[in-house]
Every structure is written in C-alpha cells, then in structure tokens.
Amino acid sequence: MSAAAAAQQEQDIQRKLSYSAALPVSKPGDKVQTSRVTEAVSSFHFSQVFRPETTQRDLFEQTTYAIIEEALEGKNGLVFAYGVTNSGKTYTILGTPEQPGILPETFVTLFKKADNFRITASYVEIYNEKVYDLLATGQRRVFLQLLEKDGRVYVKDLEERPIKSYEEAKLMLETGQKNRQVGETKCNSDSSRSHCVFSLHLYHQDDPTTLFSKISIVDLAGCERGAKTGASGLRLQEASKINGSLMNLNRCLETLRFNQLHPKSERPVPFRSSKLTRLFQASFVSKQAGRIIMIVAVNPSTDEFDETLRTLQYSAIAKEVVTAPSKTTLLSRRLF
Template sequence: MEPVLDPETIFRPSYIASVELPLRTGPVNVEDIKTNLSDEFSLAASSLDMSQPNSFVCKEHVQVCLRIRPFTSSEKEQEFQECVSIEDSTSVILKAPKNSMACRLSEKNMGQMMQKFMFSHVFGPETTQEEFFEGTMKQPVQDFLEGHSHLIFTYGVTNAGKTYTFQGTEDDVGILPRTMDMLFKRVHGKMYPEMDLKPHRCREYIKLTKEQMKEEIAFKNSILRLTKEADFQNSNCSKTSDESEDLEEVTKESEQSITTEGSHMKFSLWVSFCEIYNECIYDLLFPITNDKKRKLLRLAQDIKGCSYVRDLQWVQISNAKEAFRLLKLGLKHQSIACTKLNTCSSRSHSIFTVKILRIEDSKIPLVTQVSELVLCDLAGSERCTKTRNEGDRLKESGNINTSLLILGKCINALKNSQQS
C-alpha cells in the first residue's frame, strides 16, 4: 500500500518567511531614487526630427525599396483592378482582386479589406532605369568607393521584372552596368596599373609573383576572347561614357574626392560572377569543358569565420567595357528556361561581386583596405499551380523556393537583432 500523506502533517519551510525583516517605524525617504523621466523622454524625442519622413530610414541597416512593374497589354485587359495604390513615397495599399474569394468574404463581413505596407522608398510604374539607379544605387556606390561594403539584391515573384532591373537591355541598361560605369568614372585617372595585388578569401589580399601575374594576364585574355566586345554605342550607358561634358563633370567630382585622400591613392578593381543552381555553386566565368560539365564550387571559411566561395575566379578589370564583356559571358552560361509565366526565366541566383583594393602607391604599394560590393539577381519564387512546371523545372522551383524561405529567415533575424 502507498502511504497516505496528511497535508496538515507536512511541513514546507518558507524561505520568504524565514527572513526576519526590520519593522518599519516611520516614513521612508525615497527622494534619492526619484528620476525625472519626463525630461529624459523629451530629450530623446527632441533628438528625432519627426518632420523628416526619412528620419528613421537613415538608421536602417536593411533598406527595402519597392519598384512596381507596369502592366503589360494583356494584363491591362484581364487583371487591372487597382489592387495596388501608392499612398506616398514610402507606403503602398493593397486590395484583393474583385473576383477573389478574399474580396468576397471581406465585403460580406466587414467591407473591403485593405493592407498597408511600408518601405524605405516606393518607385511607381513610370520610374525609368536611370531614376531607379539614382534613387537606390548612387549612394551605396559612393560609400563603396569610400571603403564600405554593401549587399544589393533583387527579390520578388517570377516575372516581376527583377532581371530587367538588374541587367536591363542594351538600349536601357539596369543597375549593374550603371554601377560599373559610375565606378570607373569616379576612379578615372586613379587606376592601379599592375596586377601584382589580388583579393583573397573574404577581405584579404595576396601578393602575386611574376609567374602568377603572367598566369592572371593569360587567364584574363582567354576569358575576354570567349566573347566578342558588346556594342554599347547606342545604349545610355555608353552615351554617358562617351559624352565629354558628363565625363569632365564626373572627373571633377572624382578629383575632389581623391584630393582629400592623397595623391598617391590608387584603386584596383576585381570582379567575379557565379550562380547558385539547385543548391550548387558554379563559376559563370569559368570556361565550360568539352563534355559540358562545370566545376562544382564549395563554401569555405577563413580564420575569422567569414564565408567565401573556394576557387572562385577573380578577374582584374581596367574599364567598364571589360566589365560588360564579362557580364555578357556570365549571362551566356547562366541557367535559364522557359516557363508558362516567363519565356526567359532565371533558374538560379546569380551573384556579381566587385572588390576594390585601395592602394597607397608611394614607394612600396600598400593595400590599406579591401571592400566589396555584392549584387545578386535572385530567382523569383514560383507557384506550381501558375507555372505548371514538371520534371527539372519543378525541381528547380522547389530549390528556389526553399532558398528564398531561408533568406527570409535570415532577414527576419537581422531585423530582430537590429531592433534589440
């Protein structure tokens, strides 16, 4: 038999009651622990200029700009129902389509439901490529030249216009060609002529021997021979490069910024181009072998724990045209396919990285800083019910959606860390 415990016979000592507290004999003076919180809150409020709409944007570590794609002619006939309306330069209001179940249920219960979303900046359908670049990339590129590193990526559903924003067309180039054009304009006349200093791993660099320099030059020449030089004479980017007035103006700006750094400061620019296809990393600048197999690259970590892609090829570039040729070569090797929603759908995440070595070139060249600008064109999320993908396309969709889901978790972790 189990013993029956009588609650009245069980004694549990109270650790609170066992402490003998002194009896209060009179009022307690608490003047020394009082704090005038109203003064502190008013001081904190005065430090924030609430009249400026971007007072919080400048403090953001992650800025999100929304670009709304204009409807095509077929979409205007079928789907133009004013689902998206721009409230101001930082917010949009979304309404469910009139023929959707969500719209019918909301109207039946509580009227039409609307959702408001806030962004760092909202660009309407009428925004040009040049206006979008000026509003999003101009300041990060300037910060990059001053030694700061940045990550820029396009994000959205399939057929949302990400690749057009990223690459553009030969007649109206996107943010990547415009970025390279701006970089070389700003460092005009301050390029480091040698190829003896090369970026290594994450933010490190190595000194190349004469034999290694010859190998780098031979590899660069072989890469540039793989594609013909693109004709950008009719593109806006080349026009800005060839117009003497604009070039003189940019040269003056670069000279003003360089005088503050010293006359011996030089810049060495290196680029790489890779893609993540079905969770595998491939070098888009590496020549494809005769059996059409590509070398699989892997992630690694340096001593500081920073991740980098092992054996990724880096190519030194001397002007914007070389950058365009490498970009076109990489795009030729990128994984694309036709789906129901997009005739030229990106099936991989492409990553174009630019690294700048700031070199004090007085007597002995000395690298003072290595900074990087990473531009990612992410593949769009897909719904199989809309794309009707099968086989390889379905496998690609699953990997794309999984990687974007993990990216969302990373962004959420950054946001939580920023708030705390």
C-alpha cells in the same frame, strides 16, 4: 466568369496598384496598398515606392549610387532584386541597351570615380544549392565550396578577373550571362533558374593586395509555385530549391528582427541553412556589414496576387532590420 469580366477585374486591380505607385511616396514611412476585388486591403510600409514611369537611371541614382560612394570610402555594399517570377527583377539589374540596369550603371559610375583603385570582378551562380563560377572556362561545370576564414565566408577557387574599363566589365557580364541557367515555364519563357551574384572588388593603390571594399549585386531567382508555372521534373526540383533558399532568407530576416527586439533572448540565425544566406552572412552581422539595398519587384497581375502579397509581407520585414555594427538598412521598393 466571362473572359471580358475577368479582363475587367484584372484591369481594376492593376489600376489600384498603379495608382498607389503613382502617389508621392518618396519619403520614409510611406506605404503601398494592395486590394482584392473583395475590397480586403493590406498595407505595407517601405522606404520608397518608384512610379511605373521611373527611369532606370533614376532608380540607380536613388538606390545604388550611394553604395558606390561608400565603397570608395572602404565600406561594403549589397544590392539584391527580390520578387515573384516574371516581375522585372532581371530587367532592373541588367536592363536593355536603351535603358541600362543597375549593374551597367554601376560599371559606368565606378570607372569614372575609382582612379586610385585596382578593380577585379567575379560572377557566381547558385543553382540547385550548388555554387558555380559563371566565368569558368571548360565544358564541364564544377561546383565550388563555400569556406570560412577569419570570420569571412568565401567561394573556394572562384576566379577574380581584373577589369580596367566599362567595356571589359560589360563583356565579362555578357560572358557570364551565356552560362547562366534559364528555362521556360508557363509564367516566363526565359525564367532564371538560379541566383546570380556579380561582385566588384576594390583594392586601393596604396595597398594593392588587401581588399578595400566590395560591391555585390544580386539577381535573385523568382519565388514560384509549381502548379502556377507548370513545373515538373527538373523544373519542379529547381523551383523547390529556389523557394527553399528564399524562404530561408526570409527566416533569417525575421530572426534578425526578433533578436534586435529581444536582445536578452536571441535566437540563432539560420544563415547556414542555404548557400545564399551563408554567402552574405557577413553583410548582415559582422564588421564587414555595410549598406544593403533590397529592391522588390511587384507584378500587378491578378494571376500573381497571392505570390505578390506574400512577397510584400516578407519584404516589409526586411525594412526593420538593422545591420551590424550600426548601419541602418536602406531598402527601396519598385512597383511594376
């Protein structure tokens, strides 16, 4: 195939994907369609599809704003960005100075509303299946243990820093970002090599020592194939750990869905098989379970078609999962 023909083929597929994203599909039950040039069509149902021109502020208001409102009422919340490498996950979470992402917008909104709360923050990284504190000082990185107490999984010796303003929160985020593991691949010159979790802990002034609620915002590393990214050595090892943890997340979602459909023949959910799912087990199956937002970033490039298709297949399962005790999972999708 000539270069011109290949370019035209990619434009055709991008046009189909973008057109689907531009359809009025804001109500639950709408769908995204993807198509190969062979006209083989797959259809996936999502809660919402955001048009390419959606602003960062609009995305925040339609996905994460409700989590902040519920956190002020004592409910936990979890937001995570999921998708292939180089699809826009980090942009969605962090944004730019001109178009702040979900996390900076959360800072702004929370400090406007949380007058009666003391707020602390923590920032962790899961790299090669080890947990690190991105706010830790010192030259040597020390991985931390995941422990369980009273049914709650927590990171031992993780630092929680008090924050009193948007400026303090933003500085903390920037400090953690400097310590994050990134690396160059063929797909991305600045590819995230780890999952990162920024958590905001709320303590009510009437009981300042007891955790009232928590908001966790997660930038997942992108699923990838070594052959596509040119990974070898350390990069290949990183990709293997990333893919393994994401696959286990998918297995957990599939098992949760199976158990909801077959309550008399429940299967064990493999939360303990990766640090990522272990850390957020309580978000799915405990009294602490609250609203969960899954934002799926989709890259319309033909080079990423197979990975994108797989991403849509897995994320569509998540829409059907209901978190305990009786909170329906809200999942939003963004198409880039």
